[in-house]
Structures are given as structure tokens and as C-alpha cells.
Amino acid sequence: MLEVDIKKRLSHYDLEVDFSMGDEILVLFGPSGSGKTTILHTIAGLAMPDEGSIKLGDKSFFSGRKDSMSVQARNVGMLFQDYALFPHMTVEQNIQYGIKGKDGNRSFVIDQLQQVLGIHQLSMKYPHQISGGEKQRVALARALASEPSILLLDEPLSALDKQTRIDCQNELIRLHEMWKIPFIIVTHDREEAEKLGDRILFLDHGQIVDEREK
């Protein structure tokens, strides 16, 4: 269970949202500049709210500016826009980067993820040698390999062409069924929001203006 109740002053408006979610896919939908990415960043620990609280299960991520858990300790998986794959590492090294625990566990996790995402043949390639859809899968594998307790996806499909986009949407739904952790997906594409979201929060100028359930 993720509980978010935060306030943050941004340059053009005040971000003020209050929502909670279980192991579902929650979509944050709204025009660019409505505060969607900022919300993801506050959950991940890459940005700090001015006040409020963020809790995941019994872990308190944030309960005041002096009481904020570090990014590293939150165990949050994040998929960045354009994926932010490490350009100087191979696909395999990228996926390995966040794996905890011993080597045996390592190769098992990688193997499974590569199998599930169909990226086995890419192991030794570098990010600039693979396509957009492949990058997206690798980024997903990397985020999931660290066994996160929540996955945040920032415009995960915006850089893909239409067909790849549809494939990846199905992929995300499938992965969510397998992993059973909260997914928060940010998008400004209405069709995508409706296809992916178990629940959609409509954002505008930092406020939740509407909410819809599937």
C-alpha cells in the first residue's frame, strides 16, 4: 500500500496531491507541466516535497524535510523517459547494475528477466546498438532486476512508434500481473492511460482534478 499526501511549491503553481494505492497500475494523466514527473521524483526520493508524508507499507519514505529516506534505501524501481541506460555498459551490465545478493542469484535473476522480456540475444550489445523498443525492455529488466517494491514509469512509451508502443503496453500489463507490485505510470496519452490504468488520476496544475476506475 502506497500512501502519498504531499505539498510542494513549484515555480508556476503549488503541487498538492493526496492519494493511495495497492498493487495496481495507477496512471497519472495530464498535460505536460502538470506535476506528474515531480510526483514520481518525490516518491523515488529524487526530489523532496515541502511537507506531507509518503509511506510504502510500513516504510516511511518521507515525513518532513528532516525525515526523508535516501533514494538508495527506498528500493524503488524507476523507468526514466528515454530510459537512461548507461551508454558505456553492455545490456547485461546494465541489467546487473542493481542486483542485490550473490552471484548465483544474479545470473538466475538476469536469465529469468531476459527470458520474460525476450532480450536474450542482446546481452553483449551496447545501448546505442539496439532499437527503441529493445531499450525499453532492457530498462524494464534493469529496474525489475533490483527487485523493487514499487515501479515508477515516466512516460515509458513516448519515444516508441505505434506498433512497438502497443506491444510494450501489453508487455507492461503482463509484467504487472507477474510482479504484483504497485506500478505508477505517467503519461499524457489518453488512449494509453485508459488501456493501462486500473485507476487513472487526472492532474492539472498540481491538483488531482478527476479520478476514474476501470
Place this chain on the structure above:
Amino acid sequence: MDYSPLLLSLKVAAISTTVVFISGVFFARVLARKQFFGKSMIEAIFMLPLVLPPTVVGFALLLLFGKHGWIGKWLIDWFDVQIVFTWLGAVIASIVVSFPLMYQSAAAAFNSLDDRLENAARTLGASEWRVFRTISFPLAWPGLLAGLVLSFARGLGEFGATLMLAGYIPGKTDTIPMSIYFAVESGQMEKAAFWVVIIVALGFSTILWLNWWSRRNMQRYTNENRSR
């Protein structure tokens, strides 16, 4: 022919470059992408040796490291180490004049990094040190190397401040630039010409190598999708 100036020059440049590389990378990384009151003041002080006449830098160093200077007196009292008129003076002069080059290259290299890559590493659980070691440093490396090479070349060619601080003592503080100057002054044109050829060859090959290397390195990431 006495080759000691070559060895001394290489020793001075190597030590000063090591110090400058570590400190330059450290300060550049700490200050990169941070905005705070006084930052431009600090950076201006860092860059100052680049725009001041070497004699002014040498004068300032004499004040600091001279036998009665703040640091110089302390070093003599506590460690019995003298800076003025020793090869250590040449090292310190090289450090001060080449630091701005290293700092500037490193700051530019770190500022041009995509901060999402570092953030991605953090969300994957990497400590700040691991982020630096595995992401920031390797990705900034082409820029850092450029700074390293420039600093080395600058240290090798340092003359003005070195003359003020270390003086010209044959067998002790006679770096190549120093030898050239005093060979000319005493009419030994052939000796001067020999060292000129050596230092031109060193500088030229350094630049050629750096250009070749950075071109080769550029190709590695150029296909990377960097659009936001």
C-alpha cells in the same frame, strides 16, 4: 650531455599533474550543478592563475611559501621541509598554474553529464561513491583526460612562477624551460636548441595523441540517443 633537466621536468610534471587531477576532479564534482552563494567567487579564485602574469603567481607563492611565509614557516618548523629554491617549489608552481586547466575541463565534463543516468544508478541502490566510480567518472573520462593532458603539458612548460619560487639551481631546480632560458643567457645556443627540440616534440606528440584518442573515443557514444 646532461639529461637531468628532462628527468626533473618529467618528475615535477608527473607529481603536480597527479595532485591537480585528484583535487581538480574532486572540486569539480563537488561544485558541479550546485548553485550557492559564493560559488562564482570560489571559481574565480580557482581560475585566477590562468589570467595573472606568472610573476604575480610566483610572487604570491613566495609570500606563502617563503621562509617567513605563512605556510613556508610552518613547513620548516614542523617538518623541516623547505620549498623555496628546491624542486618542491617547482612542483608547487606547476600545481598552481595547471589547476585551473584541470578544474575547467572537469567541471565542463561533469556539467555535460545527463543527470538522469546518475539518478537511475541511485534508484538501483548505488551509493554515491559507486555512482561516481561507475557512472560519473567513466562518462566524464574523455573530458577529464583532456584536462589531465593539458595540465601535464602546462606543468612541463611552467617557467615564470617556477623561477620566482624555485630559482635556477643547476642539478636541483633546472627544469627544461629553465635550462633553455639560462643556456640562451649564457650564449650556449646549441644547448638551448637541443632542449627546445625536446620540449616541442613532447608537446606536439601529446596534442597529436590527445586528438587521436578523443576522436576515437567520441565514436563510442555518438549514436546514443540523447534527445529529451
